[in-house]
Amino acid sequence: MPKELTLKNYMEDCVWELLDTVLEQDPEACKCEICRYDIAALALNELPPRYVVREKGALYTKASMLETQYRADIYSALTRALMKVKQNPRHQV
Numbered sequence: 001m002p003k004e005l006t007l008k009n010y011m012e013d014c015v016w017e018l019l020d021t022v023l024e025q026d027p028e029a030c031k032c033e034i035c036r037y038d039i040a041a042l043a044l045n046e047l048p049p050r051y052v053v054r055e056k057g058a059l060y061t062k063a064s065m066l067e068t069q070y071r072a073d074i075y076s077a078l079t080r081a082l083m084k085v086k087q088n089p090r091h092q093v
Contacts, residue, residue: 010050014074015040022078029082034091042081047074
């Protein structure tokens with residue numbers, strides 16, 4: 001019986017993986033769930049999707065995340081998103 005296939009934007013995993021590192025660099029950043037999700041959403045809208053279907057594809061994409069420029073692009077998008085959310089948080093201050 002064939003395995004069930006799923007479609008996944010691997011970039012989402014990469015953004016969540018690096019989000020805490022970016023938040024740690026800004027002591028004034030709000031770390032509530034609403035702000036975290038807003039930051040992730042804004043960053044993902046700037047970054048190209050990396051869809052995977054099979055484990056082999058996931059491994060290939062994960063390996064490319066180790067490239068310096070690829071990580072720098074994610075950090076940059078997360079930092080810009082953090083600045084936007086800090087200026088206009090959606091939660092009660």
